[in-house]
Amino acid sequence: MNDFNDFNNPQVARLPKHLRQYIVDQHYEKYTPVDQAVWRYVMRQNYSYLKHVAYYPYIKGLQRAGLSIEYIPDLQTMNDNLGKIGWGAVTVDGFIPPAAFMEYQAYRVLVIAADIRQINHIEYTPAPDIIHESAGHAPIIADTDYNNYLSYFGSIGAKAMFSAKDFELYEAIRHLSILKEATDAPEHEIAKAEQQLAHISENMGEPSEMALLGRLHWWTVEYGLIGTLEDPKIYGAGLLSSIGESASCMKPEVKKLWYNLDTVNYTYDITKPQPQLFVTPTFQNLIDVLEAFADTMAFRRGGSEGIMKAIACKNPATAVYSSGLQVTGVFSDMGLDTDDQLTFIKTHGPSALALRGKQLESHGKHYHKDGFSSPVGRLKGSEKPLEDMDDTELRALGIERNGVASLEFESGIRVQGLVLDLLRDAGKTVLITFKDCTVKESNGNILFQPDWGLYDMAVGARIVSVFNGAADKEAYEEITYVSGKQTHKVVYDEKTLQLHNIYTQVRRIREQGEGYEALADLFAELKAQFRDDWLAALEIMEILYHKQINPDLEKEVRIYLELKAAAEPELSKLINDGLHVIKNPVTQLINEEED
Structure with a gap:
């Protein structure tokens, strides 16, 4: 990998060869107009809700990490911003081995999956994706106490002993996550992979050091709460990047327990909402618990x-x-x-x-x-x-x-x-x-x-x-470089390209503030050709509502969306949440926080 790109970031430049082998090019051009709309939808939902429950000013954290609500982040911009706080970022292909993941953390480099979730997994995906990694992990990196914990965790985790079963489990999880995000994976293949994962999970035996550390990582970095048991705030990236669970986790039926060394005894299931969450009073307490566990390793x-x-x-x-x-x-x-x-x-x-x-x-x-x-x-x-x-x-x-x-x-x-x-x-x-x-x-x-x-x-x-x-x-170690030429060149059929074109035009109208008269034709095309789509209709509705133009068309689009929400239960929450954000605009909230 002679053409290794360190993004002029000192942390990335320090990465040794055995970690560089997992890095893939981001290939920003592969993100479709639908991908960009998925990013924007999730980020607007996140901010609309997280301003109440996130531990830190979410939007300030996003800006410090080089992220915007409008566009999927570009890795160079992220590195320019993260470099100012002593961190860096690289893109990888899905799940990488846990020890390597930990070592990246020790080097103060965020590992970001280059892919983005499909629209049918918009609320949650079991596979790592750029929404989870960047919108979940990156905004809190600016907090010094937290980023010290993250890098220290990495240095401890990189030394943790595995069991042979852990390797089997990692391979099974990676295989299933790839199948679930593939557009053409047969259902029987997914069912077989799920059975295989369940079988390995049920026969793990005594948990290894890495398995126990994995629990501490899960209940802090991914699903952690901070503050008091009565009024905790979210800092875990898994919660921050899940527009479903960030809301449901605050309900009283999800138990809130103090985070301490006993937390290591609580297992977790990545496919289900968590029955309990752990609250730390301070980030220093996270380091104290980790130190106590390290003494047993x-x-x-x-x-x-x-x-x-x-x-x-x-x-x-x-x-x-x-x-x-x-x-x-x-x-x-x-x-x-x-x-x-x-x-x-x-x-x-x-x-x-x-x-x-x-x-x-x-x-x-x-x-x-x-x-x-x-x-x-x-x-x-x-x-x-x-x-x-x-x-x-x-x-x-x-x-x-x-x-x-x-x-x-x-x-x-x-x-x-x-x-x-x-x-x-x-x-x-x-x-x-x-x-x-x-x-x-x-x-x-x-x-x-x-x-x-x-x-x-x-x-x-x-x-x-x-x-x-x-x-x-x-x-x-044998350095077997992963090719930078991953299968990023996806060929879309004519109909999909037609849908991409609708998303592109809607975005152009919204951003340039002109061409509103085309919205009626775009909506008619959506209704006629793309009955499964709901997000483009939501974006059209957003423009009509905020610009207060063509009230008849606005009413027609709103009724179309409301009927869709009523007829398709799996879309009900997504559409209603989207309508809520339209009526309670995020830009207004951003300005309030920045003031």
Whole structure:
């Protein structure tokens, strides 16, 4: 991706290659006149209602993020504005892996799905879309306490351990969301994907760190309330971008509970309105709860508990020795003594060694292609950990170049061989390389023998941290760039283009303040050719009402819409809400707030 566009935004420019691979071009030209009208409808509805229940001045937040009510945001404009408050934005293709999503947050970059919901999903879509990501998340970014929480959450979330089931769940959710937003997906395919997702969801087992963090993210970033239990305000993006649930969530039947560490025990269902919501008194409380949860995580606790989580993950993870050496790979085994303390760790398949997040030369996944195994612990009878011994103490054990060493660990593991090399870092011995080496457990079980080649022994009395993914992501991960040339070139049939033309003309008349006489013909065309459409008729009604022209046509359009609302229950709320905003214009409300 040599033509990577950083939008002249420092935060975007800092993104590493393994995150850049998810970025796709926005392709602003793909948004149709109907898409633009959908954006405008949702934003007008949002502002009309959210001025009462949003935590912060919604319109000021939109403006600071480079968003308008009238048009789908352009990524360059958003980056120009977000850059002023130390954030950036990129567009991606739908759901991306949760760990990557978290890491973007840590880099202070908003991830925005490039697509916009179809008109038949205008109230809510399970798929990420530009309305949810930009109109929901971006306006509150200007709040310093909140954006500090968001980036800190990202840095914690990027280290969270997955279970293998989490990966299955992510793939199932992504698959279903793509099908649901596709215009031509067969119903049986959607039903099959829903069954698959339900089956995985019901058989998740014990929730992983990432699953528990996902709950905290959901009840704060997506569905959070702030203030008091009696009079909370919305700051969660899921609520702010859902014109249905932002209203229904304030009803008394939706329980309001204080947000604390116990919130992690509440599961959620993305397909249904939430039965309860959590209220935080301040954004600082969000950071305090996150900090308390982080203290329970493997990246802070390490030990056998952390390695067990890594084994359950079945995907690359990193264990950090107390010497600072980082071992990345798919963990497959470990040894425990009678006190449940680690005696050795083992990976299988491509593995790598690193220090401070940088892969060691000649210790990448091609060199350790079949896995890595090493003892953990102290030497028997030694008061000082091996990693802390000075040159004299090491020589006494035969640990010097071309020395012959015979080491016995407290666990009973014995390592014997010729020392070829040793690596020291920041005053600690971190790695010893042996030739003609034998490694045995106390019961005689062989862990390594001379004809297997050189033996690299990690040095460290303890495993102090275990976290998701590679220590050096750039060196370890395969960067498989997602093509910037996604299927953005949609070919519309003649009739759809005719409808697009009606929307374009209505917008031009509204914005230029001329050509009102064409509205009667446009409405007649809508009635004759596009009986399913309601939004263009609403926009025509808006112009007639505000300009007070052609009262007979205005009456005809209003009756048409009212009959449609009565005959088609699924459109009833959308049309009535649209009529309400016409009579209570948003521009007037914007001016009031700006004053």
